[in-house]
Amino acid sequence: MSSLCPFAKVVTAGGTCPVKSDKNTSAASCPIKSQTNTASVCPVSGKTHTGTDHKETSAHAEENNTDPRMVPAKCPFGYDSNTFKLGPLSCMVCQALLHESSKCVPCSHKFCKACILRFKDCPLCGADIEGIEPDDELQALVDRFIDGHARIKRSHVAGAEEVTGDKNKVIYEDVSMERGAFLVQQAMRAFRAHNIESAKSRLSMCSEDIREELKSSQDNQELCSQLGAVLGMLGDCCRTLGDATSAITYYEESSEFLLKLPKNDLELVHTLSVSLNKIGDLRYYDGDLHSARSYYARSLDVRRSAVKEHSAVASQVIDVATSLAKVADVDRNLGNESVAVEGFEEAIKCLEKLKLGSEEASLEQRRLSVLDFLHKQLDDK
Structure with a gap:
């Protein structure tokens, strides 16, 4: 699955990226419906809560000079963004x-x-x-x-309109993205433990949430970024389950959303190029070499553009060499030997010019691995 965390920007201060680590969770808060002097039922526990909770929260909000009607969503089990326990x-x-x-x-x-x-x-x-x-x-x-996590969602603007007729109405904060981080975290845990159906289920819920948000904010780049990454993960799940057709569908849709974004975010560029390469891989294994080459070439174009702006970033140079190798390999299988050799040689030059320090041992290992593959390809010509 992608190393990009689609919710890194919404993890609370001091939290940990739910995709890169699961030691410190970033779960969503669970909303409890409550109104002043009115008993209400929690959507999770089914317990009744009185207006006392609202009064205490309102007082706290006033101390921070915020609208006392705007209250953080709460979970009846005591789980918040920093202390979630399963x-x-x-x-x-x-x-x-x-x-x-x-x-x-x-x-x-x-x-x-x-x-x-x-x-x-x-x-x-x-x-x-x-x-x-x-x-x-x-x-x-x-x-x-x-379902209790962030299901009560109202924008501040819409909320302001709602309270005109009822000054005591409580407006819950929109914590939908925290819910997204929570679902992605659960999916990653399940995926690593080979419970692929569970991972797919959580990611599907997450994608549905983001699609709903996009209906009212179609040009929101952060939402497009998150949906693109989640769809890529869904593609990984389908590929692991052996469903190549669905995997390709998810990867293609992921690419569509990621292509809408500026190319100055290297993680997004990497995720986009990886999605294109994965489609190419599936086409390659299916015997459709022309289609595979098309996707490999698109990935190479994305990586070439990125390396022009970030030529000093070693990982970008290795990515370009890897894409060159993929395109050249298909060219050879299509009978275009001279074009394939040119591609292999260009990739070798990229990697031989790349000098890495001792602190970049993992990248050096990757560089040498790709370089070894390329030399073997030229030896076989």
Whole structure:
């Protein structure tokens, strides 16, 4: 999956990127509906809350010179952006929120269906698994927990219009992007643990949220960036599941959104070029060499443009050499040997001119690996 975090800009201060690390989570807050002097029901726990919570929050807001009607969304379980814990709603195997919750028979320990199907005895207690039963009640609680995160969303402008007739109406902050970071984090945990269906489910929810936001803000570059990255991850899930057709569809849509963005963000450029290369790879393995070359060439064009602006960035130079090698390899398979040799030689020159310091050991290893491949290709001509 992509190394780009589509929600890096919305992670709270002191938090950690949910895609690059899962040690410090960046979960979304869970909204509780409340109005002054009015009891309300939490969408997650089902518990009734009185207007006391609202009064306390309003007082706090006044101390910070903000509109007392604008209150942060709260979670009845005490989970906020910095202290989210999964607890009984998590799977011990993949460490993500339960997906298709299933119960072992006879020990009754619960895991994701995809996770527990790999075992013959319970990972928690070691008891032999005689059967696996779905736990619909627990899964319903997990779904309500997710649904409670940032589902109450109103823009400040729309909220201002709403309060004209009711001065006591509470307007919740729009925390939809925190929900997105939370879902991406859960997807990455599941993906790393090979629970691909769970990862795909969380990413699908995230993409739906962003699409909804884009309906009222079509030119929002940050939303386009986030959706492009999430669609690329969905493509990775489909590719892992062996669904090449759906993978290509997601990668192509990801590229469409990323192409709308300025090319001065190297991470976005890298994500775009990788998506194009992945489509090329799938076309290549399917035997459609002309289509594969077309996507490889598009990726190469993106990387050439980036390296012109950032010639001192070693990773960009290696990316260009890698794309040159892909295009040249297809040219050789298409019978264009002289063109292929030119491509291999150009890639070798790029890498031989690149000098890396001792602190760039990982890049040096990658450079040498690509260089070794290129020399072997020329030896085989």
